[in-house]
Amino acid sequence: xxxxxxxxxxxxxxxxxxxxxxxxxxxxxxxxxxxxxxxxxxxxxxxxxxxxxxxxxxxxxxxxxxxxxxxxxxxxxxxxxxxxxxxxxxxxxxxxxxxxxxxx
Numbered sequence: 671x672x673x674x675x676x677x678x679x680x681x682x683x684x685x686x687x688x689x690x691x692x693x694x695x696x697x698x699x700x701x702x703x704x705x706x707x708x709x710x711x712x713x714x715x716x717x718x719x720x721x722x723x724x725x726x727x728x729x730x731x732x733x734x735x736x737x738x739x740x741x742x743x744x745x746x747x748x749x750x751x752x753x754x755x756x757x758x759x760x761x762x763x764x765x766x767x768x769x770x771x772x773x774x
Contacts (some may be wrong), residue, residue, distance in 0.1 A: 689713070692704050692707055692708065695707040728751075728754075728767070730749065730750040730751045730753065730754045731750065732751065732756055733754050733767065734755065734757065736750045739753065754767060755767070755769050
């Protein structure tokens with residue numbers, strides 16, 4: 671929508687564009703390219719690696735058929751709870767699934 675010769679863009683649209691560009695940087699150049707991209711945007715990034723504690727206490731095999739998905743993808747997940755998060759929409763929040771794909 672145009673207002674007083676200026677175009678208004680919703681914050682969600684800007685966030686989606688930045689997310690897509692960041693994803694393209696990471697896909698093409700790896701994690702360092704993504705970190706340099708967000709730094710170029712003016713977002714201060716600590717380049718140190720800190721361990722991240724995941725609070726996913728549920729057995730993921732109880733929620734989805736991990737083995738079936740792994741066989742389809744020909745890939746074995748070290749942390750199957752990430753697959754559960756990746757397949758969980760934000761509107762489907764249960765106590766057993768504390769986070770969704772947007773967190774990833």
